[in-house]
Amino acid sequence: MNLTPGRWSRLSEPAKYRAYTRATLLGVVTMVGVLAAANLREHAGVLAVMLTATVSALMAFEARPELTGRDQPRLDTWLTGVATVGFIGSWLAGLVAVRSSTGDAVAFARGGAWFVVVLAAAALLPFMARRWEALAAIALITAIVSGAPDDRLVNVLPPALVAVFCCGTTRASLWALRIVDDLDEARRTQAELEVAEERLRFARDLHDVVGRGFSTIAVKSELASRLVRAGASDRAATEMDEVKALAVSSMEEMRSLVRGYRGIDLTGEVAGARSLLAAAGCDLIVTGRPEDVPERLHEAAAWVVREGTTNIVRHSSATTATLDLGSSGMKLTNNGVTAPVGTQSGLRGLSERLAAVGGVVTTGSADGAFTLDVHWETT
Structure with a gap:
C-alpha cells in the first residue's frame, strides 16, 4: 500500500477514505498480534496459534476489494481461501491446546482460542452471508470445548461480546465506504447533468x-x-x-x-463556475475581481473560466480550485490531477481564441495540481 505524499494527493476523496479504513484495520490487527507475541513468549504453542490467526486476519482484509480497491478476483479468492484455512487451523489448535493443557497454561490456551474467534469475527465473518449465525455457532463451540474461567458461564460473555463488537465494527466500516462511494458518484452525476x-x-x-x-x-x-x-x-x-x-x-x-x-459574461461565468464546481464537490476560491481584467479581454477570460471549469469536472477529482484574476493575466489551479495531462482539443481551441487578443496559454502539473496560466498584452 503506497501512501507517499505525492500518491496520496492524487487520490480521490473516496480512495483516501478507503486507504484510511484499510490502514486502520490492518494496523489494529498488527498491533494486537504484536502485543500478544510480546506477552506470550513463554507459551510457544499459544503464541503460534495467535500469530497464525493474526496473519490470517491480515490476509483476509487484503482479500477484500472493498478495502483494496483492486480488481483481481483470482488473487482475492486465493487469499480468502488461505486465510480461512489459517483461521480454522489455529482455532482447532487452540481448542486442542485447552483440552491438553494443565494448570495455569489452561487460561493462556483458552485466551488463544478466543483470540482466534475475535480476529475471525473482525476479518473473515463480516464478509459472509450468514455471519451472525456463524459467529454464534463458533462462540458456542469455543465456550463448550474450552470451558469457562472459574467454571462460571458468565465469564465467557466478555470475549463473545468483543467478537460481536469487532464484527459489527467491520460491517459499519464497509457501510461507511459504500456511502462515501455513493455520494461521490451522485456528485459526479449531478455535475455531468x-x-x-x-x-x-x-x-x-x-x-x-x-x-x-x-x-x-x-x-x-x-x-x-x-x-x-x-x-x-x-x-x-x-x-x-x-x-x-x-x-x-x-x-x-x-x-x-x-x-x-x-457572448458570455465574465462575472456570470465565475458565478457559474463556482456553482458547477460546488456540485462536483470542489470549492472554488476566487482572488481578484472580474473588473480587474481589461474590458476588451472579458470575453476571452470568460472562455478560459468556462473551459477550465469543464476540464476540472471531466478530467479531475479536485476538491479545491483557485482562480486568480488580474490585469496582466489569470490562473486557474486545481488539486485533482489523477492522470498525466495531455493536449486536449478544448485547450487547443482556447489557445487559438486567446492568440487573437494577444494572449498566451500555458499549462503544467506538479505535486498532483494542474495549472492553467494565461497572460495577455495589456498595452
Whole structure:
C-alpha cells in the first residue's frame, strides 16, 4: 500500500477514505498480534496459534476489494481461501491446546482460542452471508470445548461480546465506504447533468430558432424545382429569391444565437463556475475581481473560466480550485490531477481564441495540481 505524499494527493476523496479504513484495520490487527507475541513468549504453542490467526486476519482484509480497491478476483479468492484455512487451523489448535493443557497454561490456551474467534469475527465473518449465525455457532463451540474461567458461564460473555463488537465494527466500516462511494458518484452525476442540460438548452434553442427557417427553405426549394420543370420560370425565380432571403435571415438568426451563447459574461461565468464546481464537490476560491481584467479581454477570460471549469469536472477529482484574476493575466489551479495531462482539443481551441487578443496559454502539473496560466498584452 503506497501512501507517499505525492500518491496520496492524487487520490480521490473516496480512495483516501478507503486507504484510511484499510490502514486502520490492518494496523489494529498488527498491533494486537504484536502485543500478544510480546506477552506470550513463554507459551510457544499459544503464541503460534495467535500469530497464525493474526496473519490470517491480515490476509483476509487484503482479500477484500472493498478495502483494496483492486480488481483481481483470482488473487482475492486465493487469499480468502488461505486465510480461512489459517483461521480454522489455529482455532482447532487452540481448542486442542485447552483440552491438553494443565494448570495455569489452561487460561493462556483458552485466551488463544478466543483470540482466534475475535480476529475471525473482525476479518473473515463480516464478509459472509450468514455471519451472525456463524459467529454464534463458533462462540458456542469455543465456550463448550474450552470451558469457562472459574467454571462460571458468565465469564465467557466478555470475549463473545468483543467478537460481536469487532464484527459489527467491520460491517459499519464497509457501510461507511459504500456511502462515501455513493455520494461521490451522485456528485459526479449531478455535475455531468448540469453540463448536459446546458448543451441541451443550446441544442433546443438552435432547433427552435433555425429549424423552422431551414424547413421552409427545403419546401420552397422543392416548389421552385417543380416550377422549373413545369416551365414556370418566373414563379420559380420568385421562389428562389424567397429561398435566398430565408437563408440569409436564418444565418443571421443562427449568428445571433451563437453570439448570445458565445457572448458570455465574465462575472456570470465565475458565478457559474463556482456553482458547477460546488456540485462536483470542489470549492472554488476566487482572488481578484472580474473588473480587474481589461474590458476588451472579458470575453476571452470568460472562455478560459468556462473551459477550465469543464476540464476540472471531466478530467479531475479536485476538491479545491483557485482562480486568480488580474490585469496582466489569470490562473486557474486545481488539486485533482489523477492522470498525466495531455493536449486536449478544448485547450487547443482556447489557445487559438486567446492568440487573437494577444494572449498566451500555458499549462503544467506538479505535486498532483494542474495549472492553467494565461497572460495577455495589456498595452
